[in-house]
Amino acid sequence: MVKAAVLHHYGEPLAIEELDLAAPRFGEVKVKMKAAGLCHSDWHVVQGQLPLPLPLVLGHEGAGIVEEVGEGVTSVQAGDHVVLNWVPSCGRCPYCRLGRPDLCEAAARLTATGTLPDGTTRFSLGGKPVYQFLTAGAFSERTIVPEQAAIPIRRDVPFELAALISCSVMTGVGAVIHAARVRPGSTVAVIGAGGVGFNIIQGAALAGAKQIIAIDIVEEKLTMTKTFGATHTVNAGDEDAVSAVLDLTDGLGVDYAFEAIGRPETMADAYNMTRKAGMTVIVGIAAPHETVEINAFSLPSQAKTLTGVWLGQGNPPVDYPKLLDLYAAGKLKLEPLISAVYALEQINDGFAALKSGQNIRGLIRFEE
Structure with missing residues (x-):
């Protein structure tokens, strides 16, 4: 039993x-x-x-x-x-x-x-x-x-920390490294300061992004994102997230926008705060019956890449041990x-x- x-x-x-x-x-x-x-x-x-x-x-x-x-x-x-x-x-x-x-x-x-x-x-x-x-x-x-x-896995990592690798860390860091392949010096926005969102933020920091904008409605979480590498925060409960991101990027939008909540409206926000020819990555999981509304003309005219990611596009037998090695080396929180x-x-x-x-x-x- x-x-x-x-x-x-x-x-x-x-x-x-x-x-x-x-x-x-x-x-x-x-x-x-x-x-x-x-x-x-x-x-x-x-x-x-x-x-x-x-x-x-x-x-x-x-x-x-x-x-x-x-x-x-x-x-x-x-x-x-x-x-x-x-x-x-x-x-x-x-x-x-x-x-x-x-x-x-x-x-x-x-x-x-x-x-x-x-x-x-x-x-x-x-x-x-x-x-x-x-x-x-x-x-x-x-x-x-x-x-x-x-x-x-290696035996010197506490189980409570190792457990996080199997979903939130692999999904978040993998979305940056494997799916988006964020380049050093890039600008990044992350909608959702939760288990996955925090790992997208530290994945972007590992990749060398110069500007990482964390977006949420809980101020305490936004403050914590700085620990993981966020350079700017936006409280979407106080201001329009898309407008705030555009203001922070001289009206262009970010090179990469990640959605880590799983709501159709925030998925659309992620797309709308992505610059022309930039990439929007949907990580959050919505209900199967829900749909996202995106302006059809923008698809060809702005040439953005819109993609989703499942398990951070990872290969667990290879990636789990690597992520724990990064933790042991002090490079992953x-x-x-x-x-x-x-x-x-x-x-x-x-x-x-x-x-x-x-x-x-x-x-x-x-x-x-």
């Missing part, structure tokens, strides 16, 4: 349940969770904006220790420290062969079904299956994941990202703080 946070009904609090957890099968890994981050993607599911099979163990940003491996597993062994990879790419589909494992078709199917690759889940309650979010199910004392979803730490039983308090905009990143710490 394992204790886990389970979503039974959309819009309702998560329930702490004692679940049965079967042993890992071929190609699977059992992970004893040590830390898991509270992400807006999880909250979108709670609210029913990303409909998935229920009941569901949420959580996808996490780190822990390998406790057991199934037959055929070769990349990790019991005792290894691992970070979860919520896009366990197959290596065979067209996108994997194109060098885009972040867009793996097999991983996308698992996202939709809430299962492991064989179509089943190891969690159950009263003999009935309990599904797991993004193949991870990180809000559980223990979880079973595909081998590709357990990335071995992780400690300031954690606003609050909760026990698993306090997870609904953590989501309430996430919803209210209080936290950069709330974190679940699992008991020994």
Whole structure:
């Protein structure tokens, strides 16, 4: 039996349940969770904006220790420290062969079904299956994941910091480095000072951007962005964000604008504050039914690049260890990202703080 946070009904609090957890099968890994981050993607599911099979163990940003491996597993062994990879790419589909494992078709199917690759889940309650979010199910004392979803890491980084790598850091820094390929001396705007937005900011600083404009409506968060490399801040609750960015860039707009909230109106703002021939990068996740309104004439006449990014366009087996090496070298800030730490039983308090905009990143710490 394992204790886990389970979503039974959309819009309702998560329930702490004692679940049965079967042993890992071929190609699977059992992970004893040590830390898991509270992400807006999880909250979108709670609210029913990303409909998935229920009941569901949420959580996808996490780190822990390998406790057991199934037959055929070769990349990790019991005792290894691992970070979860919520896009366990197959290596065979067209996108994997194109060098885009972040867009793996097999991983996308698992996202939709809430299962492991064989179509089943190891969690159950009263003999009935309990599904797991993004193949991870990180809000559980223990979880079973595909081998590709357990990335071995160095042992000298605390689990609470390593957990952040698997989503907010990879997504934010990767959006800058991999997707936008921000050039030194560039101007950058970042809409949304949350877990991902802060990492976009420090990714832009790592890339050598000369001007990094952080945009949010929470003044305390805007003040903190300076710690991560922001050179200017705009409180969108007090002034129009697009006009403010244009004023700060002599009317041109920024070379790169990133949206890290997931709202259609802020996505349009990001596009409108991007200069001609600049790049707008959408990182935030909106509900599937929502659309963004952009002036059609501007598409050819302003020649902007508009793109999205999933998991920072990363390759977790390669990128997770590199990001932790950057942290160990003092070039990546992780400690300031954690606003609050909760026990698993306090997870609904953590989501309430996430919803209210209080936290950069709330974190679940699992008991020994």
